[in-house]
Amino acid sequence: MISLLSHLMNGLSLGSVYAIIALGYTMVYGIAKMLNFAHGDVIMIGAYISFCAIHYWNLPPALALVAAMAVCTVLGIVIERLAYKPLRQATSLAVLITAIGMSYLLQNSALLIWGSNTKSFPDMINVPAISLLGGELIIKGEAIVTILACVVIMIALTLFTSRTKMGKAMRGVSEDKGAAELMGINVNLTISVTFAIGSALAAIAGVLLCTAYPALTPTTGSMPGIKAFTAAVFGGIGSIPGAMVGGILLGVIEILGKAYISMELGDAFVFAVLIIVLLVKPTGLLGKKIHEKV
Amino acid sequence: MNKKLRSNLITYGIVILAFIVCQVAISGSIDGFKMTRSLKGQLIPICVYIVMAVSLNLTVGISGELSLGHAGFMSVGAFSGIIMSSWLVSAFQMENELVRLLLAMIAGGVFAGIAGVLIGIPVLRLRGDYLAIVTLAFGEIIRNVLNTLYFSVDGKALHIGFNNPNLTGKIVYNGPAGAVGVDKIATFEMGFVLILFTLFVVLNLINSRSGRAIMAIRDSRIAAESVGLNVTKYKMMAFVTSAVLAGMAGALYGLNYSTVTAAKFKFDTSILVLVFVVLGGIGNIRGSIIAAALLTLLPELLRSFSTYRMLVYAIVLILVMLATNSPMMKSVLSSITGKIKALLSGRKAKSGKAGDAA
Numbered sequence: 001m002i003s004l005l006s007h008l009m010n011g012l013s014l015g016s017v018y019a020i021i022a023l024g025y026t027m028v029y030g031i032a033k034m035l036n037f038a039h040g041d042v043i044m045i046g047a048y049i050s051f052c053a054i055h056y057w058n059l060p061p062a063l064a065l066v067a068a069m070a071v072c073t074v075l076g077i078v079i080e081r082l083a084y085k086p087l088r089q090a091t092s093l094a095v096l097i098t099a100i101g102m103s104y105l106l107q108n109s110a111l112l113i114w115g116s117n118t119k120s121f122p123d124m125i126n127v128p129a130i131s132l133l134g135g136e137l138i139i140k141g142e143a144i145v146t147i148l149a150c151v152v153i154m155i156a157l158t159l160f161t162s163r164t165k166m167g168k169a170m171r172g173v174s175e176d177k178g179a180a181e182l183m184g185i186n187v188n189l190t191i192s193v194t195f196a197i198g199s200a201l202a203a204i205a206g207v208l209l210c211t212a213y214p215a216l217t218p219t220t221g222s223m224p225g226i227k228a229f230t231a232a233v234f235g236g237i238g239s240i241p242g243a244m245v246g247g248i249l250l251g252v253i254e255i256l257g258k259a260y261i262s263m264e265l266g267d268a269f270v271f272a273v274l275i276i277v278l279l280v281k282p283t284g285l286l287g288k289k290i291h292e293k294v
Numbered sequence: 295m296n297k298k299l300r301s302n303l304i305t306y307g308i309v310i311l312a313f314i315v316c317q318v319a320i321s322g323s324i325d326g327f328k329m330t331r332s333l334k335g336q337l338i339p340i341c342v343y344i345v346m347a348v349s350l351n352l353t354v355g356i357s358g359e360l361s362l363g364h365a366g367f368m369s370v371g372a373f374s375g376i377i378m379s380s381w382l383v384s385a386f387q388m389e390n391e392l393v394r395l396l397l398a399m400i401a402g403g404v405f406a407g408i409a410g411v412l413i414g415i416p417v418l419r420l421r422g423d424y425l426a427i428v429t430l431a432f433g434e435i436i437r438n439v440l441n442t443l444y445f446s447v448d449g450k451a452l453h454i455g456f457n458n459p460n461l462t463g464k465i466v467y468n469g470p471a472g473a474v475g476v477d478k479i480a481t482f483e484m485g486f487v488l489i490l491f492t493l494f495v496v497l498n499l500i501n502s503r504s505g506r507a508i509m510a511i512r513d514s515r516i517a518a519e520s521v522g523l524n525v526t527k528y529k530m531m532a533f534v535t536s537a538v539l540a541g542m543a544g545a546l547y548g549l550n551y552s553t554v555t556a557a558k559f560k561f562d563t564s565i566l567v568l569v570f571v572v573l574g575g576i577g578n579i580r581g582s583i584i585a586a587a588l589l590t591l592l593p594e595l596l597r598s599f600s601t602y603r604m605l606v607y608a609i610v611l612i613l614v615m616l617a618t619n620s621p622m623m624k625s626v627l628s629s630i631t632g633k634i635k636a637l638l639s640g641r642k643a644k645s646g647k648a649g650d651a652a
Binding site (some may be wrong): 020083087089090091093094096097098101104108109111226229233262266267271272274275278280282284 | 424601
């Protein structure tokens with residue numbers, strides 16, 4: 001029972017990281033209708049920046065996080081402007097390949113700048129662990145911070161998209177780009193803001209991910225990126241609460257699968273659940289059903 | 295001779311010509327025209343990737359379904375091919391490498407085809423990006439499951455162990471360590487034959503009644519359904535054919551190395567093949583062949599850039615995509631080619647006049 005609870009907590013904390021990454025995927029997909037494969041690598045860049053900030057520039061953890069967010073935000077906007085904006089009218093496959101090229105570019109740039117050896121990520125979160133049930137269940141400080149961060153981000157994003165003018169513009173652009181433009185919405189600015197938010201979230205996710213799993217290499221971001229993308233599809237791509245639910249469920253399934261079924265088959269289990277969900281509900285858990293017209 | 299037939303013959307011609315040039319370069323009979331060792335090592339992978347790209351193009355270009363798990367079929371083919379080859383040796387003491395290679399490739403194709411049917415049934419019910427993510431998921435599941443399996447051959451018996459490396463006989467496939475001690479029986483000539491076979495299958499399928507049905511479903515599923523086409527049947531036909539060809543290519547690939555692990559067939563490999571297809575032109579078979587050959591060679595040719603080569607590769611990839619797909623770049627390119635054409639035709643006209651005068 002106790003071990004189940006502690007596995008659940010680990011799953012929740014890993015799932016929260018997936019959820020934060022998935023939010024970036026889902027927002028970009030909702031608005032630009034593209035799979036941004038480079039998103040996972042933005043996470044990695046964010047983690048490297050905060051690593052440098054602490055290790056070489058001796059900044060306090062909070063400032064290191066801000067630095068990582070700032071760099072990733074700029075990076076996200078630059079990537080969108082240089083690589084994706086010229087391809088707005090192109091087929092989705094062309095954009096996908098460009099995003100894959102961008103992902104290779106980021107990974108190899110990181111390889112050249114920081115080298116291929118694994119960097120051990122410093123412990124950035126100094127929150128004491130909580131022990132419950134008479135000291136039998138210990139919840140790590142990082143886990144608490146990660147879950148809290150995920151909840152706060154989720155609430156903030158929901159408020160942002162439903163209450164602010166920019167959020168309204170985002171919803172408009174995601175529904176119909178042409179009509180939004182006719183209503184006087186600056187589509188380019190809206191897409192840039194979406195990429196900026198997604199990339200800033202990626203930086204946070206990078207720091208949280210590397211605090212939990214402190215081995216940092218240029219390919220750190222790719223597998224969590226793919227899993228978070230799966231989480232976004234799982235929850236219904238384009239939907240913000242969907243990304244959150246999908247991410248957390250995926251994390252819990254992965255940890256429980258690894259703990260109780262098979263260590264090697266943990267990832268296979270995650271993908272199998274995804275396939276079953278998509279077969280029963282082809283648009284994901286919270287996705288909107290789009291009717292096809294002739 | 296109609297246009298399609300001519301275009302297909304040109305495709306076959308290019309492949310045969312390239313093969314002859316390679317053979318001449320290998321033999322080194324012309325002075326100063328000899329293939330380097332590292333280039334020679336790339337020949338079989340190039341053949342394999344050409345077959346992978348052409349077969350993926352059948353799914354992505356002709357049938358219009360984005361598949362991100364093509365390497366999964368390749369791995370099924372590779373390992374069933376390797377096991378088949380070892381089993382033939384242990385069961386029948388078969389030493390003839392050509393026959394073993396052929397039977398291994400057939401086994402690879404059959405098992406990849408079975409995987410294709412099993413995966414196709416659920417996958418083809420979905421559409422668009424959801425289909426893409428499920429193919430990705432299946433590719434990863436195949437890789438994860440392969441990491442827990444163990445195979446050994448003992449006389450005519452084939453033992454399979456799940457999470458259990460203690461099998462009797464000679465271990466052929468050793469879980470996460472992959473296939474070890476593989477006989478390297480793959481040959482460039484067989485690669486060439488496989489390319490021709492793939493082209494024969496794919497080009498004939500495209501130009502058949504079924505091929506037209508597949509393309510009609512791609513263009514408008516609803517319209518195709520309304521004229522009575524069986525959507526699932528034709529989609530499965532394209533998907534499974536593509537899986538079988540990928541499995542055969544996988545068997546050839548697996549038998550080209552002495553150790554092969556499941557990690558070789560990661561998501562990255564699927565993406566690599568997809569890049570060949572997209573850069574060569576979606577639905578364009580000849581383009582896939584050329585793109586696969588050039589892009590497999592490119593990292594080799596970029597050796598002199600050493601540490602920067604993957605970076606250069608990424609930049610080339612992005613620039614090519616921007617140049618061929620962005621409307622701005624397209625108009626710039628077309629105006630340049632238009633000017634060149636005008637210049638050339640102007641010259642032709644002038645030379646024609648000069649000829650008349652003479």
